[in-house]
Amino acid sequence: MNSDLIVFLVLSLVSVSSALGMVFSRNAVYSALFLVLNFVTVAVFYLLLGAPFIAMSQITVYAGAIMVLFLFVIMLLGTETISSPTALPWQRPLAVLLAVVLAVESVYLVFARAGSNASISAPDASLNSMESLRGMAMSLFNNFLLPFEITSILLLVAMVGAIVIAKQEKVGQK
Amino acid sequence: MDWTFWVEWVIKGFVLCLILLTGFAYLTLYERRALARMQVRVGPNRAGPQGLLQPIADAVKLIFKEEFTPGRVYKVVFILAPVLTVVPSLVLAAVIPLGTSFNLFGRVVTLYVANVNVGILYIMSIASIAVYGIVLAGWSSNNKYAMLGGIRSSAQMISYELALGLSFAVAIVLGNSMNLMDIVNAQKDMWFVVVQPVGALIFWIATLAEVNRAPFDMPEAEQELTAGYHSEYSGMKFALFFMAEYQKMIVICMIMATLFFGGYLGPGVEKYHLLGPVYLFAKVIILLFAMIWVRATWPRIRYDRLMSFGWKILLPLSLAVVFITATGILLADVYQNQMYFWSIPVLSIISAGAAVLFIYRDLRRKSHGRI
Numbered sequence: 001m002n003s004d005l006i007v008f009l010v011l012s013l014v015s016v017s018s019a020l021g022m023v024f025s026r027n028a029v030y031s032a033l034f035l036v037l038n039f040v041t042v043a044v045f046y047l048l049l050g051a052p053f054i055a056m057s058q059i060t061v062y063a064g065a066i067m068v069l070f071l072f073v074i075m076l077l078g079t080e081t082i083s084s085p086t087a088l089p090w091q092r093p094l095a096v097l098l099a100v101v102l103a104v105e106s107v108y109l110v111f112a113r114a115g116s117n118a119s120i121s122a123p124d125a126s127l128n129s130m131e132s133l134r135g136m137a138m139s140l141f142n143n144f145l146l147p148f149e150i151t152s153i154l155l156l157v158a159m160v161g162a163i164v165i166a167k168q169e170k171v172g173q174k
Numbered sequence: 175m176d177w178t179f180w181v182e183w184v185i186k187g188f189v190l191c192l193i194l195l196t197g198f199a200y201l202t203l204y205e206r207r208a209l210a211r212m213q214v215r216v217g218p219n220r221a222g223p224q225g226l227l228q229p230i231a232d233a234v235k236l237i238f239k240e241e242f243t244p245g246r247v248y249k250v251v252f253i254l255a256p257v258l259t260v261v262p263s264l265v266l267a268a269v270i271p272l273g274t275s276f277n278l279f280g281r282v283v284t285l286y287v288a289n290v291n292v293g294i295l296y297i298m299s300i301a302s303i304a305v306y307g308i309v310l311a312g313w314s315s316n317n318k319y320a321m322l323g324g325i326r327s328s329a330q331m332i333s334y335e336l337a338l339g340l341s342f343a344v345a346i347v348l349g350n351s352m353n354l355m356d357i358v359n360a361q362k363d364m365w366f367v368v369v370q371p372v373g374a375l376i377f378w379i380a381t382l383a384e385v386n387r388a389p390f391d392m393p394e395a396e397q398e399l400t401a402g403y404h405s406e407y408s409g410m411k412f413a414l415f416f417m418a419e420y421q422k423m424i425v426i427c428m429i430m431a432t433l434f435f436g437g438y439l440g441p442g443v444e445k446y447h448l449l450g451p452v453y454l455f456a457k458v459i460i461l462l463f464a465m466i467w468v469r470a471t472w473p474r475i476r477y478d479r480l481m482s483f484g485w486k487i488l489l490p491l492s493l494a495v496v497f498i499t500a501t502g503i504l505l506a507d508v509y510q511n512q513m514y515f516w517s518i519p520v521l522s523i524i525s526a527g528a529a530v531l532f533i534y535r536d537l538r539r540k541s542h543g544r545i
Contacts, residue, residue, distance in 0.1 A: 029248075029251070029313060030251075033251075033310075036306070052290065052291055052292050052295075053291075053292050053295065056292050056295035056296055056298070056299045057295070057299075059299035059300075059302070059303065060295065060298050060299040060302050063299075063302070063303060064299060064301075064302025064303055064305070065302060065332070068302075068305050068306070068309060068328065068332060071306075071309055071313075072309075072325065072328075072329075075309075075313050075321065075325065076325070133291075133292065133351075133352050
């Protein structure tokens with residue numbers, strides 16, 4: 001329990017500082033790398049919560065596949081350095097407002113949870129069942145079958161859309 | 175969890191790293207000697223008996239070589255990239271079971287570093303992280319050839335990762351687990367390569383592309399983009415890329431032996447547990463020889479054909495193979511008839527034949543000619 005808390009504190013430090021680094025870095029590639037680091041720390045959080053399957057999927061899908069494509073796009077477009085911050089006039093007040101709302105909400109939640117005496121790392125029964133792949137598959141294909149299928153159809157539509165867009169460009173060139 | 179547990183853990187990790195590092199050094203010698211034999215040459219045989227000290231000589235040379243960092247590179251990432259390439263190749267081996275366990279002074283010592291429940295997924299995730307080293311090496315060199323080479327190599331790795339993942343799925347379905355220990359134990363009666371030879375072949379091809387080996391060794395195609403992503407690297411940093419490639423070769427042969435060739439299993443391993451690593455080592459040596467053999471025999475495949483081979487042939491074939499395997503196991507289970515089970519190898523070999531026909535049709539020079 002104690003060692004878990006130490007690991008959690010160190011990791012959350014890394015996680016928050018990598019998130020800050022991602023936002024404040026002037027170089028888009030460095031931002032992407034900070035985001036990868038952030039994803040990896042989130043994966044370790046999942047491991048701490050006793051969900052290795054989700055942790056590994058997090059690394060494979062987000063850190064491995066999606067961020068590499070992000071890096072590709074950044075490198076191929078050559079937009080590594082952010083030159084001039086062309087801020088929209090209404091953007092900054094809105095961002096401040098949203099940040100305040102988020103801060104108030106999270107502080108409220110932290111205190112509300114602290115009141116109900118819940119500890120930081122106490123994996124409940126549903127998470128433990130995630131540990132075995134079988135339990136995960138069972139809940140995915142029994143309880144959550146409809147969301148699962150809808151998600152896959154959504155992905156299929158996105159894929160078909162991407163192919164259509166790519167094809168149209170080729171026709172236009174000819 | 176007492177302190178001896180931690181000590182054992184650290185020692186095992188250390189020993190595994192040592193095995194991989196010496197394995198890398200001697201794999202280079204093995205490859206050079208075997209290639210030389212195939213080309214009716216002698217190969218390096220001057221340093222030590224039979225050239226056995228050659229790796230040490232090479233290491234000394236690389237350490238004392240001038241390490242040149244070009245002027246306008248992105249320095250932090252430039253240094254980070256070789257490290258990011260080597261570390262995944264080292265930590266990949268942690269989940270591979272080298273054997274069961276043995277008694278050392280009354281203490282049961284298991285012959286693996288970590289027995290992870292989702293071992294195969296761990297391998298997948300680490301392999302997907304390994305792409306970063308190559309992308310970043312290409313980008314941070316601030317050289318258009320290096321960058322194009324980096325993007326080319328990493329696009330190749332990402333494309334073949336799909337076929338690799340699906341051939342992992344074949345082993346998962348056959349072994350009914352994601353744990354590598356369970357998969358090895360499921361092969362007690364019969365190796366999975368007998369049930370699913372096409373799955374093993376797909377795994378083999380995809381891993382060759384994944385470690386950038388011949389015939390998919392794009393960085394070696396010097397006349398196209400100088401040396402690809404490691405054009406600007408020299409000295410020890412270049413040696414790290416080299417090291418990563420050879421360590422990945424070893425680890426991937428270990429994974430292949432575990433998934434399809436029965437891992438540490440062999441005659442007498444039940445009685446003498448220490449025979450396990452020996453059997454695994456022998457299988458790895460044979461698979462490594464096959465890798466070198468491929469390098470000596472096959473010409474390099476051109477990049478556009480490599481991509482269309484990965485996407486148009488290998489990916490559909492591996493999807494078909496996963497489908498056939500799962501259906502065969504399900505039908506054999508439902509009807510309690512082993513005939514359905516043996517339809518798996520037959521049907522998958524038929525689909526592989528169809529894939530070969532498609533190779534003739536789709537990868538012809540005509541359809542990939544100059545526009």
